[in-house]
Amino acid sequence: MAAVLAGSAKFTFWGRSLTFARRVTVHRHYGPPCVVSAQRNSSSSSKMTVDLDSGTGIAVIRFHSPPVNSLSLDFLTEFASNMEKLELDKGCRGVVLTSALPKIFSAGLDITEMYGKSPEHCREFWKAVQEMWLKLYGSSMVTMAAINGSSPAGGCLMALSCDYRIMADNPRYSIGLNETQLGIVAPFWFKETMVNTVGHRVTELSLQLGLMYIAPDALKSGLVDQLVAEEMVVTTAMETLAKWFAVPDHARQITKSMMRKPTVDKLLSSREVDINNFVTFITKDSIQKSLKMYMESLRKKKA
Numbered sequence: 001m002a003a004v005l006a007g008s009a010k011f012t013f014w015g016r017s018l019t020f021a022r023r024v025t026v027h028r029h030y031g032p033p034c035v036v037s038a039q040r041n042s043s044s045s046s047k048m049t050v051d052l053d054s055g056t057g058i059a060v061i062r063f064h065s066p067p068v069n070s071l072s073l074d075f076l077t078e079f080a081s082n083m084e085k086l087e088l089d090k091g092c093r094g095v096v097l098t099s100a101l102p103k104i105f106s107a108g109l110d111i112t113e114m115y116g117k118s119p120e121h122c123r124e125f126w127k128a129v130q131e132m133w134l135k136l137y138g139s140s141m142v143t144m145a146a147i148n149g150s151s152p153a154g155g156c157l158m159a160l161s162c163d164y165r166i167m168a169d170n171p172r173y174s175i176g177l178n179e180t181q182l183g184i185v186a187p188f189w190f191k192e193t194m195v196n197t198v199g200h201r202v203t204e205l206s207l208q209l210g211l212m213y214i215a216p217d218a219l220k221s222g223l224v225d226q227l228v229a230e231e232m233v234v235t236t237a238m239e240t241l242a243k244w245f246a247v248p249d250h251a252r253q254i255t256k257s258m259m260r261k262p263t264v265d266k267l268l269s270s271r272e273v274d275i276n277n278f279v280t281f282i283t284k285d286s287i288q289k290s291l292k293m294y295m296e297s298l299r300k301k302k303a
């Protein structure tokens, strides 16, 4: 268990307002986490719990917003705020996202935030969706999705925005960008996040058909990186993080920025246009009808 002294900084990413003071971090432990536990820091709300162990440098964010961890305006706002706090925290180098609910990672964007709402509300909601993605995709920390349940649409986007995805080896769980199945269209930055992960062809098929991949197929298509037994998903994510931590932070962070910056910059330079496109699209009568029918089909499936 080597004591390593690393000159490290969370670099300014994408030229945004996130500027981090240069710091020196002492990492005493690169083995499986939880052996050395210097200080634990927990915060909890009705939507998620954040548990930061500054001994390992790992924060675990557990979603618990019943029934399905849908991404409501409140959820998204809270998530972005937690990511910002962790980004600024010298004791945090990596984040694991997972669910505290059974069978569901996240059901994606909360459809009730997009149905029957005013253009002003839709505008505020979409801004929060953008903010969630910018904070996660643009994070300088190592981010892992521990996908312990189904993860459609916005839930899949969250997972794809992480650096690495570990999914429960359970064919009842599925993941994908299924927007077209609802009669709606994933915006360019959802699309590019997927292209950057699995390539153009898989993305084209997935998006046009609104495909949901069961866990084994998600692994084959590259949508997730690893399948493990359900009870091992979070532990494996933490062990994997420890391996990523062995790479000097500054080199990994600059490399991550190089890979992701063009996509992030594209949204940053067109946020208003993207919001206007969303609001115009989602408030159309025909799209509102599609959303209504989809919600009814979810209710019928349940009955």
Ligand SMILES: CCC/C=C/C(=O)SCCNC(=O)CCNC(=O)[C@H](O)C(C)(C)COP(=O)([O-])OP(=O)([O-])OC[C@H]1O[C@@H](n2cnc3c(N)ncnc32)[C@H](O)[C@@H]1OP(=O)([O-])[O-]
Pocket (backbone or CB within 6 Å): 067, 068, 070, 103, 104, 106, 107, 108, 109, 110, 111, 112, 150, 152, 153, 154, 155, 178, 179, 182, 184, 185, 186, 187, 295, 298, 299, 302
């Ligand atoms: C341009 C825009 C881009 C859009 C991106 C998106 O993410 S679009 C989003 C795309 N997302 C999807 O297409 C996912 C659709 N959802 C599903 O496929 C399934 O619910 C499940 C597999 C997530 C869970 O199956 P399960 O059998 O365990 O649970 P269940 O099915 O019995 O549902 C329980 C309750 O939750 C409700 N509810 C569910 N999802 C949402 C939601 N997103 N929102 C709000 N509510 C939702 C459901 O109506 C029901 O309510 P009720 O009747 O109790 O009042």
